[in-house]
Amino acid sequence: MANKGNFDxxxxxxxxxxxxxxxxxxxxxxxxxxxxxxxxxxxxxxxxTLYGAIARLERRGMIEVVPTEDRRKPYRLTAAGASALQxxxxxxxxxxQTGLKRLATA
Amino acid sequence: xxxxxARRLVRLYPRAWRERYGAEFAALLEERRMSVLDVADVALGxxxxxxxxxxxxxRMLVLERMRGSVLAVLWGWALFxxxxxxxxxxxEYEDFVQAAHRDFWVGAAFHTVVVGAVVALAxxxxxxxxxxFAALRNALSEGRKDVPLLFCVPPLxxxxxxxxxxxxxxVVYPTVGPHxxxxxxxxALFLSVVGAFLLAAVVSIAAVSxxxxxxxxxxxxxxxxxxxxxxxxxxxxxxxxxxxxxGIALKVQxxxxxxGDGGILxxxxxxxxxxxVVEMAISACVVAVALIKGFAAARTMPRASS
Numbered sequence: 172m173a174n175k176g177n178f179d180x181x182x183x184x185x186x187x188x189x190x191x192x193x194x195x196x197x198x199x200x201x202x203x204x205x206x207x208x209x210x211x212x213x214x215x216x217x218x219x220t221l222y223g224a225i226a227r228l229e230r231r232g233m234i235e236v237v238p239t240e241d242r243r244k245p246y247r248l249t250a251a252g253a254s255a256l257q258x259x260x261x262x263x264x265x266x267x268q269t270g271l272k273r274l275a276t277a
Numbered sequence: 278x279x280x281x282x283a284r285r286l287v288r289l290y291p292r293a294w295r296e297r298y299g300a301e302f303a304a305l306l307e308e309r310r311m312s313v314l315d316v317a318d319v320a321l322g323x324x325x326x327x328x329x330x331x332x333x334x335x336r337m338l339v340l341e342r343m344r345g346s347v348l349a350v351l352w353g354w355a356l357f358x359x360x361x362x363x364x365x366x367x368x369e370y371e372d373f374v375q376a377a378h379r380d381f382w383v384g385a386a387f388h389t390v391v392v393g394a395v396v397a398l399a400x401x402x403x404x405x406x407x408x409x410f411a412a413l414r415n416a417l418s419e420g421r422k423d424v425p426l427l428f429c430v431p432p433l434x435x436x437x438x439x440x441x442x443x444x445x446x447x448v449v450y451p452t453v454g455p456h457x458x459x460x461x462x463x464x465a466l467f468l469s470v471v472g473a474f475l476l477a478a479v480v481s482i483a484a485v486s487x488x489x490x491x492x493x494x495x496x497x498x499x500x501x502x503x504x505x506x507x508x509x510x511x512x513x514x515x516x517x518x519x520x521x522x523x524g525i526a527l528k529v530q531x532x533x534x535x536x537g538d539g540g541i542l543x544x545x546x547x548x549x550x551x552x553x554v555v556e557m558a559i560s561a562c563v564v565a566v567a568l569i570k571g572f573a574a575a576r577t578m579p580r581a582s583s
Binding site: 200201202205217218219220221222223225226227230242243244 | 294297298300301302303304305306308309311314315317318319320321322323325326331
């Protein structure tokens with residue numbers, strides 16, 4: 172349950188994971204995140220969904236805006252965001268590995 | 278996507294959200310080739326932001342409450358003015374003028390109504406004019422045309438109303454010839470004037486409310502406006518009390534007039550008076566509740582971080 176508490180980010184939980192994963196290799200603004208997520212996962216996030224996820228993640232202190240004069244604000248992971256992402260990915264890896272193992276033996 | 282369309286989509290979001298993400302979100306929408314699905318996605322995102330606020334800026338929420346209270350006072354006062362015009366219309370007849378001269382209480386109550394209405398108008402101007410100037414100044418500094426255009430609506434509405442009245446008095450009446458005061462044609466034309474006035478008033482107040490809502494105005498002006506608004510509420514209370522005294526005094530001193538058909542459109546005087554009292558009482562309640570909420574919000578306003 173601890174994992175859920177840490178990663179309880181509402182209806183947009185998958186988009187939030189995509190955003191965190193996208194920011195794992197460095198800061199990006201919204202448009203770059205959308206392109207990166209599409210390349211990474213094949214999922215084309217809509218702008219409303221993306222910014223819903225960004226707003227929730229920022230509110231929870233998992234990402235932060237990088238100060239800039241540009242209208243397009245880049246975001247980066249915070250330590251809490253990196254930790255939450257790692258936790259979630261490890262959990263997913265267990266699910267994936269177990270699922271694949273079971274499929275192979277079925 | 279064009280800048281204008283992007284701005285329209287951003288406006289779907291709550292104010293606090295727009296203050297925080299509006300500029301960058303608009304930049305993203307302008308940069309992207311938007312499909313119908315994307316537009317639907319933005320609409321759903323906006324609905325989500327309204328239902329489950331993602332930006333909880335305490336100052337912004339409190340500011341919105343204070344602005345809402347000040348605008349509610351404006352609407353309550355407008356309703357009060359409509360009732361007041363009804364009272365003025367009813368009492369312009371000679372019988373009522375003579376009753377006011379004859380009886381001290383009827384006369385004193387009538388003059389108290391007039392003084393209270395003037396005080397309320399002055400207080401509305403005292404609190405409202407600085408807000409209008411601030412909204413205009415902010416809009417012009419941002420190069421926005423929507424806010425100045427919205428503030429043009431009240432004078433344009435007034436001009437349209439005056440034009441309609443002139444059309445009736447200069448063209449329609451001379452054409453149709455003399456009619457009995459309460460003939461169906463006269464009543465229809467009078468009701469059309471009342472309708473035109475109400476339409477102009479509603480459109481004007483709605484335009485001013487919209488302009489004020491769409492501009493970033495500091496809390497200081499809204500906080501200040503609550504004090505003239507208190508004066509508005511007090512003046513409205515005094516006018517309401519005076520109106521009640523006027524009716525009672527008229528009933529005692531001139532029962533025939535009070536029980537006659539001196540009301541608007543030859544309706545029963547007492548019923549017209551009662552309708553005006555009820556309308557004023559409703560508007561006074563609207564203003565009182567708005568004030569209580571406004572002061573409550575002002576007390577909870579967090580200190581500025583700077």
